[in-house]
Amino acid sequence: MRRRKSKQEFETSSTPLLLRGRIPMAALIQTLAVAEHLNFRHAANALGVAQSSVSTRIKLLEQDLGILLFERLPRGVRLTEAGRHFVEEVAIGIDHLNHALKTAGLRARGEHGHLRVSAYALISNGFLADLLNRYRELHPGVDIKITECRAGDAVKQVRDGYLDVAFVLGTPDIPDCHSKPIWTEQLMIALPATHPLADGERVAWADLSTETFLVRHNGTGPQLHDLILLRLTEHWPRPFIQRFDVDRLTLISMVEQGYGVTLATKATSQIRFPGVVFLPVLDEPGPVVFSAVWSPNNRAPALRDFLGLAKKASR
Structure with a gap:
């Protein structure tokens, strides 16, 4: 049976890979600069630091890694095979880190992220x-x-x-x-263009007491269903209301085809439906409110x- 490693054994065995977080970011940045310029002095000048600092950091990094990253030449340096691979991977990691820092800042400022809205x-x-x-x-x-x-x-x-x-x-x-x-919107009734009330300028709830109302299962359908009941059941028989699992435009098309009437808002009434007439409800207490x-x-x-x-x- 395979024995599970102790915490101490795991840390010791993984030290060559993880180095227990001992590699400073500055050492990685300076390594990338030397790999780019292939010269300690030029890299130090580009970073605005002393050449001795760059040389010392990279030497310590090579000791920690147990590999030689650069082959020292009379004029400059040359990446070893292991050094080339290391630099490529570090460059990818630095890019990912920069992206993480950038996107974190953008999200904190509300410039990136997501917004999930129910409309x-x-x-x-x-x-x-x-x-x-x-x-x-x-x-x-x-x-x-x-x-x-x-x-x-x-x-x-x-x-x-x-x-x-x-x-x-x-x-x-x-x-x-x-x-x-x-915001608020005026409540309208959508009628087929052939409806007897369609020639008027407005309607009252009393005019609608015998109509078949069409409402949707989703969106504001349940709330409009309750509004119709509230307005009509106090003075007239319970209205006939049919519910459909359709979108708003389909429901208006059903009005156009004579299935019944439906409540809509002023914004909906501004969409052209050749066979539908939108009229304001005269005795509605006020515009409907959206919160x-x-x-x-x-x-x-x-x-x-x-x-x-x-x-x-x-x-």
Whole structure:
């Protein structure tokens, strides 16, 4: 049976490879400089240090490694085969380290990283699309990932750290999360162009009490479903609501084909659908509010900058 090495034995056996962290970075930098110039004096001048410092460090490094890196010549030096291999590997390591330092700084400043957003819908001429486009212009190094899901699922993913920010309908008071109203939009009803109400300028909820409402399973669908019930069940029979697992544009196309009517926002109404008419709901108390929800534990600079831009845009 193979005996497991003790900690002391492992450290001793691995010393030639790891050197227990004794190699200073300056020795590696000076080795790369000598390999480039093939001359101790020229390398020292390029680094702005004394030639004796370069010579001493490399000699100590060769002793630690147990190999000869440079063959000393009457004028300059020449890399040995082992030295050439060592320098190639060190150069790769230094490049990786520089990249790590650079990207760490960029991430700390919010210039690199990722931003994960849950959006109710991305309308090309809407507030959210404009906000995201502006953020991309200011932070081109940040990778933006956009998902769409039910508001409850989005909030859970914010809590669990899978999303940075979720935009939801209304002004929710959510435990363990921060939320802030960001923008508002007028509520509209989407009707087939052949609908008897389509020739008017606006409608009231009473006009819609017998309609078939189409809503989506995802996005703001569940919240709009509850809004329809809230507005109609107090004075009229329970409305007929059908749910579909489709995107927003498909739902509007279903309205165009006569499946029913649906609620939409002002931004959606600005998209051209030849067979659909959008009318404001006259007795709706006010515009619908969209809020940002995020975790107070999320200190990501990308989120910080995005929320700052969103708050500025909302003003």
